[in-house]
Amino acid sequence: MKKKKVPSMVKDQQLIKKRREQMIKGAVTLFKQKGFHRTTTREIAKESGFSIGTLYEYIGSKEDVLYLVCDSIYEQVRDRLQQYLQTTEQAGMDRLKLAIASFFKVVDEMQDEVLVMYQEAKSLPKEALPYVLEKDIEMTEMMEQIINDCVEQGLLELSAQEVKLVANNIIIQGHMWTFRRWILQKLYTIEEYTELQIEQLLQGIDMDKSKS
Structure with a gap:
């Protein structure tokens, strides 16, 4: 999937990178507070310091800022x-546990940043959304590969479909730490949350294995 080209009147690539990093930081703050649609480009500029x-x-539009945020x-x-x-x-399993943690x-x-991405990615322009979704798939595939390594070593008994589901579950459980943080972070530290999620994940796999 080809990366979207965001227009710029400036030719200096280092300056573009610097300014866009400022823009992304400012936009994340505002999108978290007000949401993408209620935030103006003028507010983004002010928060970014220019x-x-x-x-x-x-950039060419406010949607370009959102794209840069999600891509970053x-x-x-x-x-x-x-x-x-x-x-x-x-x-083996130690590497899988490390990957999850x-x-x-x-x-x-x-x-x-993750919270903003989940809340606002739906507002991306049609030509940019497939690229951003592809990035999510790539990240999930990184986890799939580590799970597949355990399967190949005989440490887990999972079908190809089950591997994909487990990988997606791991990604969602990680993201849940942000979009359910209003309650989860009152109950657990990130270390406690991670330990419990890994324990439940592996128990679930063992239960499926014992039924087969």
Whole structure:
């Protein structure tokens, strides 16, 4: 899926990157408070630290800002998860547990961004939405691969369909830490939440295995 090209009147790529990072940070704050539709481009510019005129030198519309926000969030989550996994030599079930814990940790660190993405991705323009959804699929496939490794080693007995479902469940359980945080974060620390989710996930797999 081809990445959407966001228009810019500025040619300096480093400056574009810097300004858009400021824009993304400001937009996340406002979208969390007011939502995408109630936030104006003027407010985004002010929160980002520059004028409305400067804002439009780096984007073509408010929808472009939302696209940049969603794209940036997926990139950061994926990159951080890969970094956590690359720094370990663990394999098998230990690697799966680490992958789950690392994903939950990243979501905890970026919970405002993840919350905004879930709430506002539906407002993306039609030409941008498929690309952003593809990024979500790629992240889920990272988890699928780790689960498949356990299946190939004989550590788990799961069909291809079951692997996909387990991978999606892990992603949703991680994201749930943000969109149910009003209650979950009163009950658990992120470490407690992670431990319980991993325990229940593995128990569920073992129960399915014992029925077969």
